[in-house]
Amino acid sequence: MEKQTINAPGHNLPEPLTISLDSTINELMQVIASIKPADFNRLPQPGSWTPAQHLEHLRLSLQGAVSTLNGPVKVTPRSPDQYVDAIKGIFLDFDAKYPAAPTLIPDDKDYDKASLRDELSSVSEKLKEIVRNQDLTGTCLAPEFTGIGLLTRLEWAAVAIYHAYRHVHKLNAIVQDFTTSAGS
Template sequence: METTLNNFEKTIGEFINIVSSFDDRQINTVPFAGSWTPGQVARHIIMSNSGFADMLSGSVANTTRDASEFADQIKADFLNFNIKMKSPDFVVPEDTDFKKADLLNDLQHIEQTIQKDIKTMDLSKTCTSFALPVYGNLTRLEAIYFVIYHTQRHIHQLKNIRNTMVN
């Protein structure tokens, strides 16, 4: 649990820091054709991670396999930056102007919620409220690692966006 918590806190902290590094104008600037704005990337993570927070506190069942069975595959999938992924429609951010302060507040709220869940929940239980494409029903532990690796993917994306805006 301690390793999972540390990985989560480090990842979310880095994501919040990089979002913070964009000024109010840049947060809503499209850096290049086909890209989301930094605000849209942050909103996407908010939408996704809040869904996972709901999943963690939703219905669960006893797990009949290793609780971390899919963690390595999730990592391999999300940290493969050579492939372009398409987000499911329900986590595609709206095309609007975002307030950086609101995004940061939402990110910090989700961070606190999932931190509490990591500390207090049985992470070996299988979440039954939502089955993901490809993976199916994840354990709470795998769901947290999905949040970590998915967020790390978008840290990479935001670094590329920031580099484009600086150069």
């Protein structure tokens, strides 16, 4: 990852990660718009999540990230971006499967597309504001990231971004599958 940071006051997020945040949120909103209403709460295959459940999982995750980023921190005795590349590798390995944390498992119900989109947009804006205005060098006191431990605010921002991108990738694949199966 490039170490150059944005030179504006309040900005200490490495520039490529800031760009990734905006890009990922824009892609998320585009994929939501591309999901047909009839497909929003439709299972792509048995044992999987509907597009709506993926989005609810992501909403819960982003809300957790906002809460973590607004939580208490301590001084970081290492490079604040030490684990960003590892986090990126974990979430962008699209062949790997990871179980969702129990608190991030979406309810098995039908969701309203407009409401869920609006909630995701709102929590995304909160995340953007935090990463642009807070000092991201402090280590968050909780929670621990499985396999790594305590992360800095910068690293939790990376978790939020790359996790969101992982679901954008999955949702694009689901939309493509729905489109292909409709044409068969």
